[in-house]
Amino acid sequence: MIQAIAFYLFAGLMIASAVMVIMARNPVHSVLWLILAFFNAAGLMVLVGAEFIAMLLVIVYVGAVAVLFLFVVMMLDIDFAELRAGFIKNFPLGMLIALILFVELFVGIVAWNQGHITLGTADAAAAATGAESNIAAIGALLYGRYLAIFELAGLVLLVAMIGAIVLTHRKRPDGARSHQNITRQVMRRPEDATVMKQPEVGKGVDL
Amino acid sequence: MDYNASFALVRPELLIGISSLVLLLIAAWGEEKSARLVSWLAVAVLFVAGILLVPTLHDGAVGPQTQAFGDLFRADAFAAFAKALIYLAAIGCLIVAPTYFERLRAMRAEYPILVLLATLGMSIMVSASDFLTLYVGLELNSLAAYVMASILRTEGKSAEAGLKYFVLGGLASGILLYGISLLYGFSGGTSFTVVQAALAGDMSTGELFGLVFVLAGLAFKISAVPFHMWTPDVYEGAPTPVTTFFATAPKVAAIALTARVALDVFGSQADAWRQIVIFASLASIIVGALGAIGQQNLKRLLAYSSINNVGFILLGLAVANAAGASAMLVYLAIYVAMSLGSFVALLMLRDDAGNLYETFADVAGLSTTRPLLAWALLMLMFSLAGIPPLLGFWGKVVVFQATVEAGMVALGAIAIAASVIGAFYYIKFVKVMFFDEPAGVVTGKSGAGHWAILGICALLISPLGYLLTPSLGDLADKAATALFPLM
Numbered sequence: 001m002i003q004a005i006a007f008y009l010f011a012g013l014m015i016a017s018a019v020m021v022i023m024a025r026n027p028v029h030s031v032l033w034l035i036l037a038f039f040n041a042a043g044l045m046v047l048v049g050a051e052f053i054a055m056l057l058v059i060v061y062v063g064a065v066a067v068l069f070l071f072v073v074m075m076l077d078i079d080f081a082e083l084r085a086g087f088i089k090n091f092p093l094g095m096l097i098a099l100i101l102f103v104e105l106f107v108g109i110v111a112w113n114q115g116h117i118t119l120g121t122a123d124a125a126a127a128a129t130g131a132e133s134n135i136a137a138i139g140a141l142l143y144g145r146y147l148a149i150f151e152l153a154g155l156v157l158l159v160a161m162i163g164a165i166v167l168t169h170r171k172r173p174d175g176a177r178s179h180q181n182i183t184r185q186v187m188r189r190p191e192d193a194t195v196m197k198q199p200e201v202g203k204g205v206d207l
Numbered sequence: 208m209d210y211n212a213s214f215a216l217v218r219p220e221l222l223i224g225i226s227s228l229v230l231l232l233i234a235a236w237g238e239e240k241s242a243r244l245v246s247w248l249a250v251a252v253l254f255v256a257g258i259l260l261v262p263t264l265h266d267g268a269v270g271p272q273t274q275a276f277g278d279l280f281r282a283d284a285f286a287a288f289a290k291a292l293i294y295l296a297a298i299g300c301l302i303v304a305p306t307y308f309e310r311l312r313a314m315r316a317e318y319p320i321l322v323l324l325a326t327l328g329m330s331i332m333v334s335a336s337d338f339l340t341l342y343v344g345l346e347l348n349s350l351a352a353y354v355m356a357s358i359l360r361t362e363g364k365s366a367e368a369g370l371k372y373f374v375l376g377g378l379a380s381g382i383l384l385y386g387i388s389l390l391y392g393f394s395g396g397t398s399f400t401v402v403q404a405a406l407a408g409d410m411s412t413g414e415l416f417g418l419v420f421v422l423a424g425l426a427f428k429i430s431a432v433p434f435h436m437w438t439p440d441v442y443e444g445a446p447t448p449v450t451t452f453f454a455t456a457p458k459v460a461a462i463a464l465t466a467r468v469a470l471d472v473f474g475s476q477a478d479a480w481r482q483i484v485i486f487a488s489l490a491s492i493i494v495g496a497l498g499a500i501g502q503q504n505l506k507r508l509l510a511y512s513s514i515n516n517v518g519f520i521l522l523g524l525a526v527a528n529a530a531g532a533s534a535m536l537v538y539l540a541i542y543v544a545m546s547l548g549s550f551v552a553l554l555m556l557r558d559d560a561g562n563l564y565e566t567f568a569d570v571a572g573l574s575t576t577r578p579l580l581a582w583a584l585l586m587l588m589f590s591l592a593g594i595p596p597l598l599g600f601w602g603k604v605v606v607f608q609a610t611v612e613a614g615m616v617a618l619g620a621i622a623i624a625a626s627v628i629g630a631f632y633y634i635k636f637v638k639v640m641f642f643d644e645p646a647g648v649v650t651g652k653s654g655a656g657h658w659a660i661l662g663i664c665a666l667l668i669s670p671l672g673y674l675l676t677p678s679l680g681d682l683a684d685k686a687a688t689a690l691f692p693l694m
Contacts, residue, residue, distance in 0.1 A: 117413070120395030120405055148213075148276040152331065152343045155224065156350060159324050162231070163354035166317045 007047055014040035027073045035066045052134045213275035216282040219256040219290065220330050226252040227323040234316030242316040243305055249319040250301050253326065257294040263287040267685030274336065278398055281336040288536055288686035289333040289463035292543050296455035297326045299547045302656045303554050304448040310561045313359055321358075322452065325351035329460035333467070338387045338397040341464065345383070345428070348457060349376050355452065356445040368444025375427065375437040383424025389417030399472045407475045418473055422483055425468065428461040431521060432490035435514050439498070442510035447563065450506055451550035454513050455543050462517070462539060466524055470532060470690045477527040484525045485618060491518030492622050496629035505565050508632060509549055512591055515629050516542050522622055523606045526613040532687035534609040537679055541590075541602040541668065548664030549587045555580055555661065557651035564648055570636075572645025580649075581640045583665045590668040592633035593626055598672040605680075 017040065020033040038061045045054035111117055132140075142150055199205050214221060230245050230252075237244065263273075264287040273283040301319055308314035328347030335341035353376065357369020391397050393413040394405030406414060427434040442450045473480055495515025502508045520542070523535030556564045556573075564570070574581040590599030603626065610619040666672070 118393075118411065120391075120393050122395045145277055146279070146339065148279055149337075149339050149343050152340075152347065155324065155327070156343060156347050159321070159347060159350045159354070162317055162321065162324075163350065166315060166321070166354060167357060167360050 003047060006043070010040045010043040010047070014044070028070065031066060031069045031073055034069070035062050038062050038066065050134065052138055213280075216273065216275040217280060217334075219259045219294075220327060220334075222256050222259065223252060223323055223327045223330065227320050227327065230320050230323065231317075234320060237316060239314065239316060242308075242314045242318070245316045246301055246305050246319045249323050250298050252323065253294045253298050253301070256330075257291055257298075260287045260291050260294075264291060264682060264685075267688065269689040273689075278400060279337045279340045280331070280334050282334055283689040284682075285463070285467065285536075285686040285689040286334040288682060289459055289539075290330050292459045292540055293326060293329050293333070293456045296459065296543050296547055297322055297452065299551065299660050300448055300452040300455065302660060303451065303551055306654055306657070307446065307448045307554060307563070311359065315358070318355070318358060321351045321355050325355070325452075326456065329456060332460045333463040335464065335467070336399045338390070338399070338402070341468075342380075342384065342387065345464070346380065348460065349380070349428075352376075352453065352457060355449045356441060358449065359446050364444040365446055368441045371437055371444070372441045379424050379427030379434070381424075382420055382427070386417045386420025386422075386424055389413055389420065393417060399468075403472050403474065406473060410476055410479060415479060418476065418480060419483065421468060422465070422480055425461065425465045426487055429458060429465060429517050429521075430514055431487040431517050432494045432514065433487075435491065435494065438514055439502075439507045439510040442513075443504055443506045447506065447550065447554050447565070450509075451547065451554070454509065454546045454550060458513065458517070458546075459539055459543060462520055462535075466532060466535060467690060469524060470527060474527075474691075481525055481527060484521050485615075488518045488521035488525055489618070489621055489625075491515065491521065492625040492629075493518075496625050496631075499629070499632045502632075503566050503568070505553055505567065505570070505636075508636070509546070509553070512549075512629075512633075513546060515626075516546075516591075519603060519606055519622065519626075522618065523609055525618070526609045526615065528609075528613065529684075529687045529691045530612060531609040532690055533680070533683040534605040536683035536686055537605050537676075538602040540679060540683070541598050541672075544664045544667045544672075545587055545591050545599055548583070548661055548668065549591070551657055551660045551664070552580060552584050552587060555653040555657050556649045557653065558648050559651045561651060567636075567639050569646055569648050571639050571643035572647070573640040573649055575645045576647060576650055580661075583661050584640060585637050586665050586668060588633040588636045592630040594630070596670045598668040598670075598676075601673065601676060 014037050017033045017036040021030050021037065024030045024033055038057055042054040042057040042062075045051070045057060197205050226248070230248055233241055233248075234245050262268075263282060263284060267284040268287070269283050273281050275282060301322055304318060304322075305314055308318065325348050328344050328349075328351065331340060331344030332348060335344055353369055353373040356372045357366050359365035360369075387397070390402050393411055394402045396402060396405075406418075410418075423434065430438040442453065445453065469477075469480055469484065491514050495511050495513075495518055498514070499508050499511035502511065516538075520535050520538050523531045523538060525531070526534075553565060554563065555577075556570060558564070570584075573584070586597060590597035593600045593603040607619045607623065610616075610622075667675070
């Protein structure tokens with residue numbers, strides 16, 4: 001009973017906040033609604049017993065991705081009203097895609113229920129025993145059987161980091177204007193920067 | 208699993224990985240001044256890694272004792288053969304890079320490190336025996352390659368090449384991953400052994416889809432028609448040393464990977480994928496031959512030439528037996544020598560100020576201004592065209608022989624006809640160099656490193672190279688047997 005209540009609470013809140021993500025006028029509010037949707041999705045994951053994915057949703061999506069979204073939305077000058085202008089025009093296309101997705105889901109579920117799809121059985125070494133928690137099982141695989149690949153994935157991230165720095169970092173020539181030189185600013189005296197002039201009446205000043 | 212035994216098997220990869228991290232530290236403190244030093248150290252590292260391969264290559268190692276990390280990684284003779292080619296090609300590309308970038312004041316100490324990391328990725332690709340290893344290796348290589356393509360980021364063409372390569376490479380990875388996920392779902396594992404066992408006998412529709420998607424994703428990486436569209440643009444836009452790299456090492460890695468996946472994992476379903484490979488092969492040969500005809504830019508021309516060559520290599524794959532695989536490896540080795548030589552020769556088309564030239568108009572009458580370079584290019588072009596005394600002919604012969612022996616005579620005949628069409632533009636290149644009015648722009652001298660690589664490549668493809676064919680054929684046979692352990 002309590003599970004059913006929790007499910008409908010999380011699911012209902014998630015759909016409502018997902019609707020608000022696209023309906024909210026202010027893009028910052030959209031991102032905040034998105035965070036709420038992620039939290040509810042995490043709740044649903046806990047209900048189906050996938051506590052690790054629930055934690056990942058909160059840590060990775062809420063903690064990192066959504067915050068990044070917020071930064072991007074706040075820093076970039078995007079005209080969201082203009083982006084939304086095509087909504088009515090593209091509405092039929094969107095509905096068509098939604099319909100296709102729905103039909104695919106429907107066909108897939110029916111085919112699965114009637115036993116027309118035979119999936120493979122997980123090979124013994126990777127299959128979960130059910131005796132340990134998800135996190136322990138994932139950890140054992142990640143740092144045991146797949147340790148080598150895990151380390152290699154680290155190298156892939158290193159390459160991404162080197163790449164980002166190589167492609168964006170540039171050395172500015174010394175004394176360039178864009179650099180703030182605090183010592184020079186403090187050392188600057190009024191007499192270096194200002195000149196007293198007494199122009200004659202009706203004449204300008206040569207600077 | 209026994210980590211000590213595993214580490215012993217992955218010694219070349221460990222060496223490259225650890226030394227790239229150390230070199231990164233040198234680059235971080237030494238900055239641009241250390242670029243040359245880092246380059247030479249990277250060359251030394253790859254050389255030592257290549258030496259570490261010799262025992263595996265020589266013994267023709269196969270079977271369970273080559274499996275590392277619980278069958279994630281297979282350091283067998285086939286992998287060693289591909290790795291040897293990859294390391295040699297990468298060494299060549301590292302040696303010619305500094306001169307090019309220093310002229311543009313764009314030599315970064317990170318460049319050789321990216322080459323090393325890309326090489327590590329390729330090394331893992333060709334040794335993969337699990338779809339996870341395959342994908343991680345592929346991404347390690349691709350990610351480094353995207354950065355290298357756009358390393359001259361202030362130049363529009365280089366940035367464009369990087370972006371195109373990135374977007375299309377990402378698309379290819381997506382297709383590949385989709386195929387892998389289907390195979391995983393229908394077979395229950397990502398390991399090559401598990402998938403291979405699941406595919407034996409009748410194949411379900413889901414598995415067939417997985418197979419097709421995996422092959423399509425890999426076809427992108429080897430730029431086989433119909434997934435070749437990015438090649439001319441990326442090859443033209445990327446800085447020439449980077450193009451040299453793209454045309455050699457990653458191509459070897461992707462082809463070796465495709466061969467392992469097709470012959471090992473999908474080995475029992477050869478009839479299912481053979482028609483795909485035959486189509487890709489013939490289409491590549493024909494598109495590569497026809498597309499090159501109208502090109503004015505020599506880098507674009509060589510891009511089409513590489514598409515054409517991939518077609519011939521796939522011809523060896525389509526045979527789907529040990530003889531075909533061996534022929535494919537022999538062709539691959541000869542292709543690396545021809546391709547490396549041609550691109551290094553392009554890097555030597557410079558004027559007195561060091562500016563590079565890369566169109567037909569510029570090489571007109573090259574034989575009067577730089578006769579030695581013109582003769583080297585003549586050999587390379589004739590070899591690419593497959594004209595008899597040169598080694599390129601031998602590569603084509605072994606592939607055709609394997610095709611005909613397997614009873615696919617029509618296939619071989621079409622390929623030969625298309626290679627005659629292809630000969631047109633190679634001969635046009637030679638005609639422009641030797642019989643046209645000298646344009647007189649290519650007058651500059653090149654360093655000893657360039658001459659050494661060009662000389663070695665020219666020597667390998669010259670008739671003298673035939674002295675090597677017995678040992679090359681022997682090594683290729685050993686490597687090919689590693690893919691067919693039961694025979």
